[in-house]
Amino acid sequence: MRLTIRLMLAATCVGLPLMPDATLADPVWDRIESTGTITCGAIPNDKIGSWVDSATGQWEGYEIDLCRAIAADLGKEMxxxxxVQFQETGWKTVVLDLQSQKIDIWPGMSATEQRKQALNMIGPMYDLAFCAMDGKTAKVGKTWDELNAPDVRIATVTGTSVEAAFKRMAPKAQHVTLSEYxxxxxAVQSGRADIMGADVLRCLNVMQSAPNVFNSVFFPTPIEAMGSSAGVVKSADKLTPWLTDWATTHKADGSIREIFLNVMKKAGYDIGNVPPEVQF
Structure with missing residues (x-):
């Protein structure tokens, strides 16, 4: 009797389609595909990163243009x-906004261990080279070996990737760490420090706002950089590998660098300060 029941159940199940594996679903991909809209994060007044053009009312910035480029290619895939729509967020809330799916993607932040636990971190999407700005009277070299000297005073923001990098590359220097740029x-203006350590975007921003304080922007050689990754929700199982391939392809072909240079021009920055070897 039991054998007969088993055979009947097996025969009944033969004609049934296999149920989809729920673990393979990607709510972000499916929502974008069904609605035809991708929602990206945007931080107001983050110059170069994202800002609203007062003349046009449109979002501008490299984070904005990265999202538009991703949307164009993802649309072709679909x-x-x-x-593309933009949802305001902030550095304190962006992880929660991604997890709650208020936004689908944030295209640029450091892949810290804490963020890796909360999100899928893809990339790096781009690299930001470390740079330095010397004071008007400072006498410092332009290589890491020359900066790595006890009489060189380097100022960086406390607790940042920049601080860690300059301490790693120039451990013998005097390091002055402060809370804000x-x-x-x-500190550089008063002679308390010889140089400011920062990343390429910050250097260009500060050079524009305080040209009378600093002598030049330079990139200590050999050039060192920190990567920035895109964040998506953990369940984005289909979007994650697609976006990983997208970042690899467009970093290699130089199109991400072009996005950065074009945005810098819009922001009025002197891109002549960015040498060709800084690739983003």
């Missing part, structure tokens, strides 16, 4: 043109 500018 066989439809995707609309405005304080570092004053």
């Amino acid at each position: 066989g439809k043109e995707l609309k 405005s304080e570092i500018t004053l």
Whole structure:
């Protein structure tokens, strides 16, 4: 009797389609595909990163243009043109906004261990080279070996990747760590520090806002950089590998570098300060 029941159940199940494996679903990909819209994060007044153009009312910035480029190629993959919308976020809330799916993607932040536990971190999407800005009267070299000397005073923001990098590359130097870049500018201006250590975007920003304080922007050689990754929700099982391939391809072909240079021009920065070997 039991054998007969088993045979009947087996025969009944033969004609049934296999149920989809729920673990393979990607809610982000599916929502974008069904709605035709991708929602990217945007931080107001983050110059170069994202800002609203007062003349046009449109979002601008490299984070914005990265999202638009991703949307254009993802739309081709899905066989439809995707609309891009931007949702305001902030550094304190961006992880929660991704987890709650208020936004689908944030295209640039450091892949810290804490963020890796909360999100899928993809990339690096781009690299930001470390740079330095010397004071008007400072006499310092332009290589890491020359900066790695007891009489060189380097100012960086406390607790940042920049601070860690300059301490690693120039451990013998005197390191002055302060809470804000405005304080570092004053430290260099007053002669308390010889150079400001930062990343390429910060250097260009500060050079524009305080040209009378600093002599030049330079990139200590050999050039060192920190990577920035894109964040998506952990369940984005289909979007994650697609976006990983996208970042690898467009870093290699130089199109991500072009996005950065174009945005810098819009922001009024002197891209002549960025040598060709800084690739982003």
